[in-house]
Amino acid sequence: MPLTETGTAAALRARATNLRRLAIQLAERDLREVRRRSGDEVWRGPLADRHRDEVLTAQRRLDLAVDELRRHALVLERQADEADLRAAATPGVPA
């Protein structure tokens, strides 16, 4: 059964909500506490330096992933709005 515009909009918004939820989850799982507890007062040496570098890189990748999820959510929400507008402009299709 084909989706109506309204149905499409609702599906798009549901996906957007899901992506935002995932972004929040991922943002909560950051590595800042790990980084905070990995300073010179904890350990020193090449291994410790490498640990700090890699954790910092990993944190940046997670941040980018969170941003990307939010961007996808935004795009989906915009598409949902456009679908709503199309539905309103189409006679016989309930808004």
Added chain:
Amino acid sequence: MTVLGYDPFLLDALRRHVRRAADSLATIRDDDPLAAEAVRVAREVHRLLELDWLPAISAVLGDDPLCRPGAIASSTDPWAFPASADGFAGGRRLDDAAWATSFDEYARRRLELAQLLVDDPEDPAARRALAALDAEIAAAAARYTAAAPRDGHVRWFPTAVLDSSPMAAALVLRHLRLDDRTLAAVAALVLHRWHDGSDHGVRWPDAFAGGDNTADVLFRVLVDRPAAAAEFLRRVGPDELLLAAQFDDSVSRLLLVGTSPAQVDEATAGRILRPLLDWLQVHGEPSATDGATRSAPAIVAAAVTPWLADLGPRAARWGWTYDDGDRALRWLLTRPAARAAITDALAARTGDLSEAPLLQPDGRVDDELVRDLAGTFAQVQLALRDAEIDDAEADALLAQLALDTAGVAISAAAPSGPIGIAADVGVALLTPVAIDALDRWGIAPSAEGATRRAQQSFGDRAIDTAVMAVTGIVGAAVERGDLPPDTLDRLDLDGLAGPGAASCSPREVSDRLHAFVADLEPLTDPATHNALLAVLYAFANPLSDAQLCA
């Protein structure tokens, strides 16, 4: 100058936070294609923490090069704080709950790593992490054992493993220095608990994870301790054994080790194998779900093979009737996998019969055993015929059984004789002289001989058995120098009547064997001669000839 150093307590706190971060990232999942990249990043960061940094930090804490003695291994371990040499932390003994929590944490991490290896069995980082974790588990178990009270006359029982999850208990069990009986008892309890499930009967997490489950781990531990394996098998029921392991090989190895004639006596083998045979006949083959030993009939058949006589002539020694045993044998023989397993098991055990007590200490033949061997042989022949098993398959099984039976006679007559070299079929009992002779007549158990066997055997496998046994015994005596090198040339088996001839080939062979053995009497020692007579009595006697030639 590079400054190296660490604070063990702060580093341990860092390890805990890395652990927490890795665990939280492991829960990130989503099916939306737009989330695929984010999920991939989360997994990669999880792997970085789990496989690279946790082992690295644990290694620093575990090795503790700057602080020995009094190293901190990890804070999941109740001995995370400096322990005295006698295994007490600050003079107090830690309770079971603390140890159980520690063991559970190890089990949880190991299941995660095992799952990674299921996804990619060659993952080098996961393999390294698994090895490091196993070393951690061994060290924790050693500390737990060291803390065991030694101030009584009652044997120590590792009660903490009964507070932990069954998987954790199974992982730790290998490293506890337990005697065979205690190991078997604890392993059986752990398996009971695994079957019971956790709270409200919910199955334990390892039942759904990839890789070995609790039963697999337990069974592999027991395989390395044969006496404990036998004791364990006496304690668990057929369903507990056959409806548990993820991998059939762990059940198979456990059952073979725990019921081997080298390990248990006849009665004990019966106490283990009879319930399994009864259970299989009632319940049939386990269905194809995880935790069920799908090849159970073949596994049980292989374990039963050394005890075939207890399914027939010696049934009373297993506490059941001949009919019960015969029914079980026929149930096995009507299943192709079980038939193949018996054939393979017979082939594998040929050459391992030196303990067969065919001759009594005074050199007399054990009549009962000879009768049992012949009876078993006939019973299998009848069962195969009644089940209308394909000729080639039945012949392969009977050929191995003939060789196995002949091997009993050969090994009894020449227990310390020279070892044969027919390595292609693992026939360690036949000397080169005997193999040459058998090959000439087309019943040699060599690869080449096997291809001709069906056409050139002497009309019946029982007669083949007699020829093999007589040839093997005489060949061994020749190798020892007790008989002249050309002795086997006197056994003339050429020019026999073919199929459809007026005379009967089995009877002719039987007559020639009897004449040959009679001729040898003045030349052989009493033990060898008695063994030869026993073989003729069992497999080439006038009654059997009459039946074959009727």
